[in-house]
Amino acid sequence: MNTSGNTNTILTNAALPESKMDERLGLFTRGIDTSVQRGEPVFCYGISQRMCVVVESLSPTQEVIYCEISSFSPEPYALKSPIKIKIVGNDSEYIASYHESNIHASGDTPYEAIENLKSLLLDTFDSLTSEPRENLGIKAKNQRALLESIIERQ
């Protein structure tokens, strides 16, 4: 999808029938931003100042959404650069994942799943960074290094 001229980036819209795109963006944006137009960036108030969402693939019961988090506001933590997350779910339940760090959280809506993931990212960051490095197993150590590379306390 060409988003030139926009400040946001649509990640993908591979093989989406346009009507489904409307339907699914509508599904996602209920409760977030009802003014979204098909193919336009989605601004998710309360999540970050800029966030882009698009459905990548569909089945009758499941959808996959990619979006970007760029802020932990109002928490006193900053993201050094926006991170891409994946949300998989259906009408009643969504799981948001930051796969690079193997951290996942669920919610009744995509919005809630994202908010829960953000909260869990910070909880995990606090937990791992409060632990002496020598006490961490290799996966936990790698997870800490990754989170320290993207998150900083303000």
Next chain:
Amino acid sequence: MLTQSDAVAIATKLKAEMKPGRKHDLAVFRHEGKYIAQFGIQRASKDKSHDYIPRQLFMTAKQGREFRQCSLTLEAYIEILRGKSPSPLSSG
């Protein structure tokens, strides 16, 4: 589906340390004092899905269900971790 109560049962079986977080309680699994993995248990009243927990514990979904249902013991789970390369139990 792994529910909130399943998540608590898994944390109990792992003898996980529970740390209160913002919206979750963080269950921290340690082995021989070493911090190996953690997962969040939502405190919301509704019994939400915690199907992501096996991934965070380096298990398959099937192993996660077996661990919850007690057909996979803690010792067997630790052996599974030991057999991975690199093992999450190692210091690296």
